[in-house]
Amino acid sequence: MSKRRVRRKRLPEELVEATIESLSPEGRGVAHIEGKVVFIDFALAGEVVEFKYSRMSKKFDEGRAVNILKASADRVTPICEHFTVCGGCSMQHQNHEAQIISKQDALMLQFQHLGQVQPKNILPPLRGPVKHYRQKARLGVKYVHKKDKVLVGFREKGNSFLADILNCPVLHESVGLRITDLSSLLVTMKARQSIPQIEVAIDDTKTALVFRHLEELCESDKTALIEFAQKNNLQIMLQSGGPHTITALWPENPPALSYTLHEQQITIEFQVNDFTQVNSEINQSMVSKALQMLELDSQDRVLDLFCGLGNFTLAMARQCAEVVGVEGSESMVIKARENAQLNDIKNCDFFAADLSQDIANEIWLCKVGVHQTYDKILLDPPRSGAMEMLKYIGKLNAKRIVYVSCNPATLARDAQVLVHEYGYTLEDAGVMDMFPHTAHVESIALFTKTN
Secondary structure, eight states: OOOOOOOOOOOSOOOOOEOOOOOTTSSSSSETTTTTEEEEEEEOOEEEEEEEEEEOOOEEEEEEEEEEEOOOTTTTOOSSSTTBBBBSSSSSTBOOOHHHHHHHHHHHIIIIIIIIIOOSOOOOOOHHHHHOOOOOOEEEEEETTTEEEEEEEEEBTHHHHOOOOOOOSSSSSSHTOOOOHHHHHHTTTTGGGOOEEEEEESSSSSSSEEEEEEEEHHHHHHHHHHHHHHTTTOEEESSSSSSSGOOOEEESOOOOEEEETTTTTEEEETTTSSSSSSSSHHHHHHHHHHHHHOOOOTTTTEEEEOTTTTTHHHHHHSSSEEEEEEOOOOOHHHHHHHHHHHHOSSSSEEEEETSSSSOTTTTTTEEEEOOOOOSEEEEOTTTTTHHHHHHHHHHOOOSSEEESSSSSHHHHHHHHHHHTOOOOEEEEEEHHHHHEEESOOOHHHHEOOOO
């Protein structure tokens, strides 16, 4: 029996006029056509546009603005010539100040609707560079036979194809201005069809590129990569499989990547595949702001959950009696301990634990059934938030909790529990401009409790 072919509804060819009511969390214009929600790329709140449908479904439709009939005062010319094609950024058509306001509004809306709570004080946004700020990225690579060209960059908006770009104004200059050079290098290599991605990791002074390859590279390809590294002052590494297969090509024994938290006089060493913040200037401001909000003193005992390499842990250890850092990855815990030794910090300890599971018997949380005591807590969870940790945090009765978030929805959800179930007050909250020109919202919040 043959399978019944499902026919996709044919999209209308004609342009449709719409008034944009607001922006979605992804930065798309929101309109209603005959009572149905339509998300429209390249449109801003308050605008009247003509758009073309790109997708239709039962619950909502999608489209792209073609003509701007009435422009928002916030509309600007995008800084990137590839903006309408590349999916790396979604907000370049909105001026930067308005981008920050939109993100702040999105955060407050999540607090209101998901958390049923509002901060007493909205913090001024933390600001940094708006161009060439990105120091971590994963670039796709694709050889296109018809063009005899290797594409290097990010996916196109709305599909899985790589965008054909010449440069990238949000990537650090050492890579963003060398997209064309990378493409020209790769197209000459025999392995051009078996290199799917390049991992980018940049520290305070050095740029490392990890070339993922699906087949062994010949000597001529390795020579070409080495010559490119020498010419452009780069570290080049090869990766044939998982992260454990990353090996240095040039130089053979590269110096460790590292960044410095200048205010706290902390140096953090990391490897190319370790998680670090993409925006070093905002990271410095974020760490300093978190320490200020915690109001640390020399007697404090502090718990740092989701501590990673010790980005916050080691900085806090400079100002208090003791810090305990907890991280899910054993390898990251080892590196955090090494960073403590590197900075001659002896008043902190690190533990590996899966913070999405039951941790009731962890020694850093409880000793013989009695809860440990912590004066302050710092949380920096992944996008999924810290819900599994809240029942433990609530029993610790810490006086101050600083929550660093990369997802306002899960921050608001967790705030609802901390405030309405455990008696905390949401004192301060605000956004940090970690990812300019994207809809990504990074934020920081302070919760206090009077015991």
